[in-house]
Amino acid sequence: xxxxxxxxxxxxxxIRLHAGEPYLPVAAGLQQQAPVLxxxxxxxxxxxxxxxxxxxxxxxxxxxxxRLSELTRATAEQSFSNPETANFLNKYFVCVLVDMxxxxxxxxxxxxxxxxxxxxxxxxxxxxxxxxxxVIEASAYLTxxxxxxxxxxxxxxxxxxxxxxxxxxxAGSKITETLAQAADAAAKETAPPADVATIRILLDQEAxxxxxxxxxxxxxxxxxxxxxxxxxLRFFLARPGADRELALVALRAxxxxxxxxxxxxxxxxxxxxxxxxxxxxxxxxxxxxxLALAYLDADALQSDPVMRDAARxxxxxxLNKLALPxxxxxxxxxxxxxxxxxxFLWSMDELSSALGSAGEAFLQRHHVVREGNLSDEQDxxxxxxxLNVLCSALPEAPDDKAQISKIxxxxxxxxxxVRDARAFVGPQAFLLVAFSRAAVQLKEPRYRxxxxxxxxxxxxxxxxxxxPQVRRMAGSAEVASPTDLAALAWAFRAxxxxxxxxxxxxxxxxxLRKLVTESLDQSKGCFIVPSLLPKLGLLAYxxxxxxxxxxxxxxxxxxxxxxxxxxxxxxxxxxxxxxxxDSDSGDLLLALGSLE
Numbered sequence: 001x002x003x004x005x006x007x008x009x010x011x012x013x014x015i016r017l018h019a020g021e022p023y024l025p026v027a028a029g030l031q032q033q034a035p036v037l038x039x040x041x042x043x044x045x046x047x048x049x050x051x052x053x054x055x056x057x058x059x060x061x062x063x064x065x066x067r068l069s070e071l072t073r074a075t076a077e078q079s080f081s082n083p084e085t086a087n088f089l090n091k092y093f094v095c096v097l098v099d100m101x102x103x104x105x106x107x108x109x110x111x112x113x114x115x116x117x118x119x120x121x122x123x124x125x126x127x128x129x130x131x132x133x134x135v136i137e138a139s140a141y142l143t144x145x146x147x148x149x150x151x152x153x154x155x156x157x158x159x160x161x162x163x164x165x166x167x168x169x170x171a172g173s174k175i176t177e178t179l180a181q182a183a184d185a186a187a188k189e190t191a192p193p194a195d196v197a198t199i200r201i202l203l204d205q206e207a208x209x210x211x212x213x214x215x216x217x218x219x220x221x222x223x224x225x226x227x228x229x230x231x232x233l234r235f236f237l238a239r240p241g242a243d244r245e246l247a248l249v250a251l252r253a254x255x256x257x258x259x260x261x262x263x264x265x266x267x268x269x270x271x272x273x274x275x276x277x278x279x280x281x282x283x284x285x286x287x288x289x290x291l292a293l294a295y296l297d298a299d300a301l302q303s304d305p306v307m308r309d310a311a312r313x314x315x316x317x318x319l320n321k322l323a324l325p326x327x328x329x330x331x332x333x334x335x336x337x338x339x340x341x342x343x344f345l346w347s348m349d350e351l352s353s354a355l356g357s358a359g360e361a362f363l364q365r366h367h368v369v370r371e372g373n374l375s376d377e378q379d380x381x382x383x384x385x386x387l388n389v390l391c392s393a394l395p396e397a398p399d400d401k402a403q404i405s406k407i408x409x410x411x412x413x414x415x416x417x418v419r420d421a422r423a424f425v426g427p428q429a430f431l432l433v434a435f436s437r438a439a440v441q442l443k444e445p446r447y448r449x450x451x452x453x454x455x456x457x458x459x460x461x462x463x464x465x466x467x468p469q470v471r472r473m474a475g476s477a478e479v480a481s482p483t484d485l486a487a488l489a490w491a492f493r494a495x496x497x498x499x500x501x502x503x504x505x506x507x508x509x510x511x512l513r514k515l516v517t518e519s520l521d522q523s524k525g526c527f528i529v530p531s532l533l534p535k536l537g538l539l540a541y542x543x544x545x546x547x548x549x550x551x552x553x554x555x556x557x558x559x560x561x562x563x564x565x566x567x568x569x570x571x572x573x574x575x576x577x578x579x580x581x582d583s584d585s586g587d588l589l590l591a592l593g594s595l596e
Contacts, residue, residue, distance in 0.1 A: 038080025041090045042097040053094045053131035059164045061093035064110045065124035066100045071141045072124040078144040079153045092161045104481045114138045116182045128160040136160050136172030191575035199592050214246050218275045219253030226271040230294040232586025235593050237297050251298050255310040260392035265313020267291050273378040281335035281344050285322050288314040289430035296441055306394045327457040328423040335417035343414045345387040354410045362403040367391040423474040425461045426484045429491035436498040455495050467514050482519040482527035485511050490557050522568040555591040
């Protein structure tokens with residue numbers, strides 16, 4: 001039987017192009033009209049883009065970012081809204097705006113090229129291409145002007161323009177050679193077999209590596225900015241003894257920190273410091289589901305009101321704040337911009353005035369002090385001097401709800417956070433699993449109702465048939481990625497099992513068959529993505545791309561397949577784990593650990 005944990009964060013997603021396949025449309029809104037960002041005249045990415053560039057005799061400039069990326073916003077404000085810079089771009093380039101969240105397949109190509117050319121994986125991304133889509137230059141975030149010896153955006157754009165005008169045929173030739181060599185090397189690589197004993201040794205080695213990164217003082221792993229890592233925590237929860245205790249300490253610390261908003265129970269995206277005192281003021285739906293599953297895992301091991309309340313808070317935040325009128329749930333709430341972050345910052349005077357003398361104990365429990373609760377180390381620029389970020393305190397005191405309602409009323413008078421109302425199929429799938437499991441484990445009808453409604457909503461993403469077609473986003477023509485499909489298969493299987501109904505399991509099996517027959521590269525143990533355009537420049541290489549995050553369960557489901565497919569996928573995940581040198585290996589560990 002499949003164990004559902006395996007699709008997206010753990011292994012390479014390969015991208016294979018097949019000549020003659022139809023162009024994969026970009027998301028609705030970007031396909032129909034040119035997007036707006038600053039003063040630049042943007043073109044949408046489309047199948048006739050090379051023709052447009054050839055006709056105008058200009059290279060192509062691609063800016064790829066995310067609405068939730070602070071550096072994406074900074075680039076728009078610093079560079080694209082600057083008349084001099086915008087006029088320069090409009091004069092010398094065909095400019096293209098790519099939404100990395102919506103345009104998943106194209107995003108995979110851009111990510112992989114930047115990773116090969118500049119060895120970075122960060123948003124936003126700049127890419128300069130010839131009309132035949134050869135990469136001339138690539139970069140991650142660029143400041144407007146030169147800084148610390150690094151070229152600024154306008155300076156690098158000028159260099160590309162000069163190289164193009166001097167020798168259009170050879171502009172970017174070195175990068176083209178680098179990409180070709182990387183593609184050739186990738187084609188020759190095959191993941192070595194991974195038997196049970198090999199996987200167990202690998203898991204033990206990785207667990208030891210992460211133990212060295214454990215923060216004994218504050219809980220959690222790694223340095224600032226401190227990430228959530230729910231998949232890593234779940235992996236450690238499944239290991240008895242000291243490893244499990246590390247996970248429990250981290251989960252308790254996060255539940256009783258500023259990372260969790262005591263006003264609505266939602267968790268922020270990450271903490272900018274190691275002590276969980278200054279979070280990034282974004283809350284994503286998928287992170288609530290990921291953390292809820294981790295807290296439910298912890299409570300299942302040993303009943304604990306802190307773990308249960310943390311899981312409830314995350315899921316209730318989704319129900320209360322992210323529900324969409326048309327069904328499903330919004331992608332995120334973003335208060336990280338300077339114009340909106342005051343929604344989460346408080347002076348002691350304004351809170352004391354709202355709560356009165358009865359609120360003194362509340363303020364003390366939530367770490368509110370007159371001088372502000374952020375140290376110079378946590379707030380080095382003194383942006384929030386004299387202000388407080390409320391820390392969570394679980395279990396709640398009897399009068400907490402009354403005090404919280406008064407602060408919420410005060411918060412409504414502040415600038416509202418921005419809601420990203422896009423509904424992507426992957427996060428919806430994670431929420432379905434979390435609601436379904438919470439309904440069983442916590443025995444609360446509201447979660448069962450949410451799971452039932454969400455399942456029906458997710459079926460609308462699918463054009464059913466022998467090979468189901470799934471949309472990546474509600475209202476979009478963009479086809480779901482293999483990682484989306486795996487998450488959906490995992491969610492349908494989990495929901496069907498919890499609700500004891502066969503239809504979701506049957507749909508999950510169809511999605512799994514589609515993944516295995518259309519998207520699984522057995523020789524590499526990785527997934528491939530449908531082509532965007534005929535083999536041309538940027539799109540000509542079979543380039544491995546990092547999978548989207550948070551699909552460890554779906555990956556494990558597929559790796560639990562029998563036969564050659566399952567063995568190939570297990571080998572691919574193990575090989576990726578051996579190569580992993582950054583902080584994102586928690587999904588790989590959770591996926592392989594679930595197969596032992």
